[in-house]
Amino acid sequence: MAEHEPMLDTFPKYLLLNAERFAGLPAMRHKDFGIWQSWTWKEQLEQVRTFSIGLQTHGVAHGERVAVVGANRPRLYWAIAALQALGAVPVPVYADAVAEELAYVLDHAGVRLAVVQDQEQVDKILSFSEKIPNLGLIIYDEQRGLADYDHSRLVSFADVQEAGRKAIEDAPDLSVRWEETIRAASGDDVSIMLYTSGTTGRSKGVVITAAAAVQAASDTAAFDKLNEHDSVLAYLPLAWVGDHYLNYAQGYVSGFCVNCPEGPETVAQDLKEIGPTFYFAPPRVFEGLLTMVTIRMEDAGRLKKWIFDKFIGVARKHGEAILEGRPVPLSGRIAYALGRVFVYGPLKNVLGLSKVRTAYTAGEAIGEDLFSFFRSLGINLKQLYGQTEAFLYVTCQEDGAVRADAVGPAAPNVDVRISSDGEVQFKSPGMFKGYYLDDAKTAETLTEDGYVKTGDAGFFDQDGQLRIIDRAKDVGRLKSGALFSPKYVENALKFFPNIKEAVAFGDQRDFCAVFINIDLTAVGNWAERNNISYASYQELAGHPRVYEMIANHVDDTNRKLSKEPMMAGAQIKRFLVLHKELDADDGELTRTQKVRRGFIGDRYGELIEALYDGSPEKFVETEVTYEDGRKGSIRATVKIADAKLYDVPAEAMKEAAE
Amino acid sequence: MNARPDSSEFSGARDDGIAKGDTLLEVNNVSLSFGGVKAITDISFDIKKGEIRAIIGPNGAGKTSMLNVINGFYTPQQGTITYRGVPRRAMRTTDAARQGIARTFQNIALFKGMSTLDNIMTGRITLQKRNLFWQGLWAGPAEREEIEHRRAVEAIIDFLEIEHIRKTPVGRLPYGLQKRVELGRALAAEPSLLLLDEPMAGMNLEEKEDMSRFILDVNNQFGTTIALIEHDMGVVMDISDRIVVLDYGRKIGDGNPDEIAKNQDVIDAYLGVPHEG
Numbered sequence: 001m002a003e004h005e006p007m008l009d010t011f012p013k014y015l016l017l018n019a020e021r022f023a024g025l026p027a028m029r030h031k032d033f034g035i036w037q038s039w040t041w042k043e044q045l046e047q048v049r050t051f052s053i054g055l056q057t058h059g060v061a062h063g064e065r066v067a068v069v070g071a072n073r074p075r076l077y078w079a080i081a082a083l084q085a086l087g088a089v090p091v092p093v094y095a096d097a098v099a100e101e102l103a104y105v106l107d108h109a110g111v112r113l114a115v116v117q118d119q120e121q122v123d124k125i126l127s128f129s130e131k132i133p134n135l136g137l138i139i140y141d142e143q144r145g146l147a148d149y150d151h152s153r154l155v156s157f158a159d160v161q162e163a164g165r166k167a168i169e170d171a172p173d174l175s176v177r178w179e180e181t182i183r184a185a186s187g188d189d190v191s192i193m194l195y196t197s198g199t200t201g202r203s204k205g206v207v208i209t210a211a212a213a214v215q216a217a218s219d220t221a222a223f224d225k226l227n228e229h230d231s232v233l234a235y236l237p238l239a240w241v242g243d244h245y246l247n248y249a250q251g252y253v254s255g256f257c258v259n260c261p262e263g264p265e266t267v268a269q270d271l272k273e274i275g276p277t278f279y280f281a282p283p284r285v286f287e288g289l290l291t292m293v294t295i296r297m298e299d300a301g302r303l304k305k306w307i308f309d310k311f312i313g314v315a316r317k318h319g320e321a322i323l324e325g326r327p328v329p330l331s332g333r334i335a336y337a338l339g340r341v342f343v344y345g346p347l348k349n350v351l352g353l354s355k356v357r358t359a360y361t362a363g364e365a366i367g368e369d370l371f372s373f374f375r376s377l378g379i380n381l382k383q384l385y386g387q388t389e390a391f392l393y394v395t396c397q398e399d400g401a402v403r404a405d406a407v408g409p410a411a412p413n414v415d416v417r418i419s420s421d422g423e424v425q426f427k428s429p430g431m432f433k434g435y436y437l438d439d440a441k442t443a444e445t446l447t448e449d450g451y452v453k454t455g456d457a458g459f460f461d462q463d464g465q466l467r468i469i470d471r472a473k474d475v476g477r478l479k480s481g482a483l484f485s486p487k488y489v490e491n492a493l494k495f496f497p498n499i500k501e502a503v504a505f506g507d508q509r510d511f512c513a514v515f516i517n518i519d520l521t522a523v524g525n526w527a528e529r530n531n532i533s534y535a536s537y538q539e540l541a542g543h544p545r546v547y548e549m550i551a552n553h554v555d556d557t558n559r560k561l562s563k564e565p566m567m568a569g570a571q572i573k574r575f576l577v578l579h580k581e582l583d584a585d586d587g588e589l590t591r592t593q594k595v596r597r598g599f600i601g602d603r604y605g606e607l608i609e610a611l612y613d614g615s616p617e618k619f620v621e622t623e624v625t626y627e628d629g630r631k632g633s634i635r636a637t638v639k640i641a642d643a644k645l646y647d648v649p650a651e652a653m654k655e656a657a658e
Numbered sequence: 659m660n661a662r663p664d665s666s667e668f669s670g671a672r673d674d675g676i677a678k679g680d681t682l683l684e685v686n687n688v689s690l691s692f693g694g695v696k697a698i699t700d701i702s703f704d705i706k707k708g709e710i711r712a713i714i715g716p717n718g719a720g721k722t723s724m725l726n727v728i729n730g731f732y733t734p735q736q737g738t739i740t741y742r743g744v745p746r747r748a749m750r751t752t753d754a755a756r757q758g759i760a761r762t763f764q765n766i767a768l769f770k771g772m773s774t775l776d777n778i779m780t781g782r783i784t785l786q787k788r789n790l791f792w793q794g795l796w797a798g799p800a801e802r803e804e805i806e807h808r809r810a811v812e813a814i815i816d817f818l819e820i821e822h823i824r825k826t827p828v829g830r831l832p833y834g835l836q837k838r839v840e841l842g843r844a845l846a847a848e849p850s851l852l853l854l855d856e857p858m859a860g861m862n863l864e865e866k867e868d869m870s871r872f873i874l875d876v877n878n879q880f881g882t883t884i885a886l887i888e889h890d891m892g893v894v895m896d897i898s899d900r901i902v903v904l905d906y907g908r909k910i911g912d913g914n915p916d917e918i919a920k921n922q923d924v925i926d927a928y929l930g931v932p933h934e935g
Contacts, residue, residue, distance in 0.1 A: 147879065
């Protein structure tokens with residue numbers, strides 16, 4: 001357990017320690033050429049060592065910032081450790097960022113060197129090279145397609161390692177000195193700079209120091225009893241705090257094995273093969289899994305479907321109680337045990353969740369039904385609430401005290417409070433040092449007594465769990481004075497599998513109106529079943545039967561809202577189904593797939609006006625951006641539909657008007 | 659133990675002893691007719707080692723016939739084909755395959771019920787040395803050989819980025835991916851000369867861009883000589899080194915993309931100027 005272990009203050013120090021204490025245990029796996037390749041902690045140390053010393057020969061120095069761009073690949077994770085070993089600062093950047101975003105981050109961070117995955121990233125960087133004057137060398141992992149490039153600025157990862165190997169051969173004490181540098185490093189050094197996904201405006205570089213990062217990771221690893229025999233699948237974006245924290249940071253302090261999938265499309269298959277014991281996924285992934293299971297069961301034979309429905313019923317009734325060790329009648333236990341043999345076991349195996357001991361979800365609200373579906377199968381799914389500025393954890397739920405509508409009490413050693421105007425504020429071991437080159441923003445984000453303002457509105461409920469309502473600045477009021485929380489309305493809609501995304505409007509308006517994005521998988525499947533043919537997303541989105549279906553969902557949502565005193569005033573009066581999917585490449589979502597409400601408001605201003613001026617349809621032309629930066633446009637006539645409002649209980653009106 | 663397998667285990671193109679830039683294949687005064695229909699009339703051109711050579715022309719110009727002559731499916735009535743310095747007129751398709759000519763088809767010709775992996779594996783058949791007996795026994799040398807071939811196939815799967823459909827029956831794949839699997843099968847033979855019959859037919863813009871990228875990468879990484887038929891002029895102009903233009907079975911142009919773009923006969927043929935005679 002963590003308390004008996006030496007408390008180190010940088011990740012490279014853990015690398016040296018793990019190479020001794022877990023020498024023969026796997027540290028990293030990667031499925032490549034169809035086979036899981038694996039590296040033990042000892043081998044991982046050698047990989048990091050040669051690359052790190054190779055970087056030294058290229059002049060990488062203490063404090064220097066180096067970009068790391070790409071998918072979850074062992075070599076990129078090693079690059080992070082290799083940089084930290086030299087006291088340099090890794091700056092991971094989202095691999096799917098368009099060239100301009102990438103250039104902005106590289107320039108802002110002032111990187112002289114970038115470690116990237118492949119030709120795609122090299123092309124993006126080179127296309128904006130005049131905007132990144134400091135950038136010199138680019139180190140790439142995959143050779144493919146780069147043979148004919150000008151190699152004066154390009155060098156392969158393997159060549160850098162080779163240079164490191166040669167340098168060690170020439171001067172054997174280099175290796176010893178390298179380890180001494182690591183041991184002598186200070187916990188006050190910057191460990192990593194994580195650029196926020198930028199829900200509002202440009203992304204900011206969040207500076208995290210080593211000792212803080214290690215402290216936070218050790219606390220949560222101990223909280224969830226993670227150890228060297230655990231394993232995780234690293235499939236979240238490398239540049240996101242979640243991936244860096246959950247996989248890299250926790251991996252180094254607890255010694256578990258990080259498994260890198262073959263590619264983004266093979267994640268489901270790789271998950272099944274690896275069977276991780278610790279798993280994190282945003283709610284939309286769980287939603288996708290449930291949608292897939294539901295669709296597949298609809299295609300199954302009658303007997304199978306009957307067995308499935310029967311035992312899922314049993315799980316809904318007793319599953320969570322059994323998971324939490326609450327009393328359950330014997331008959332329930334027997335039925336659940338049978339269900340485990342016939343349904344839950346095989347189902348978890350197909351989903352790759354058989355061995356999961358702890359699973360987390362965060363980032364968005366999760367539907368009660370969805371959440372308890374997975375828990376009832378015996379998966380210990382919990383919620384956490386976090387931020388890049390906290391180096392992830394602010395609150396997290398303890399085993400046995402889990403609910404869908406709250407995110408748990410403060411994480412170990414974290415202090416959370418609600419300010420007088422309802423904003424959630426925290427102080428934590430892993431909290432950031434500041435935004436890089438932006439003291440004004442840093443000062444704006446910190447309170448005078450050193451708490452971080454999250455910008456989220458929330459409150460603690462009776463059992464001490466935090467509940468998040470919305471982004472504090474998004475909470476507004478309708479002209480009638482009724483409280484309007486866009487996220488609350490959107491989440492209620494998004495719990496329907498057919499609705500992928502929703503954007504609600506209403507602040508300072510007469511009523512609440514929404515944009516809806518259909519979920520192509522779910523609605524496409526429904527269309528196939530109902531003999532509805534369509535040629536494109538746009539055509540399906542505008543189909544009258546789809547409008548009918550969405551209208552039913554909106555109606556259900558309104559009925560649900562009408563029963564909640566605080567929210568009843570903000571029922572949806574008009575809605576439309578958007579003709580295109582909201583996309584991060586067009587700036588409509590952040591790279592972590594969060595809605596950028598302000599941007600969407602500007603971009604679709606005409607449609608919003610049409611929602612409020614009563615017109616039945618509206619013609620729009622929208623510009624779209626491809627990943628390489630080229631632009632195109634799509635045109636559509638979007639229909640606008642009305643929804644039925646439900647009576648609001650009298651006391652709610654009174655309360656809302658106060 | 660952790661040697662990363664990489665594409666070096668798969669050479670991609672066999673060594674045929676011909677230096678880059680030398681003539682790999684020469685077509686001399688070839689004519690082909692079916693009964694009274696003249697498909698190809700007195701055509702001559704060459705394909706040089708390491709280049710991407712496009713054969714273009716309006717519908718019915720004789721492009722696919724030309725490809726079928728090259729890989730031995732049709733025997734021309736007149737003229738010779740000189741491949742790797744050896745002239746011949748008639749040749750069996752199996753010989754062509756053994757000598758390193760691989761192709762894809764305009765209408766995908768994969769084994770629909772078999773997985774991507776197995777389909778690509780069939781492309782290795784001409785390279786398998788063990789006889790049926792050993793293969794049936796699947797032990798000793800045959801097993802080692804199969805592992806070797808599987809490595810090569812995995813390198814192709816990695817190269818074409820189709821890991822996620824490795825085990826999927828190809829009949830269930832969308833069209834664009836099937837085309838990619840077919841390219842993979844042709845590549846598996848480690849061809850000296852790769853013939854692509856309309857590799858981008860029926861694809862959307864994004865799929866065309868992907869396919870163009872793969873064709874360029876194959877040429878660039880393995881040095882494979884490629885002869886391709888394609889309708890999309892934009893693609894042809896972008897990726898080819900040299901272009902032959904056919905019209906009504908005759909050659910009306912031959913040269914690099916710039917020359918072809920300026921060639922009046924080619925412009926007329928594509929704009930549909932009435933045919934003389």
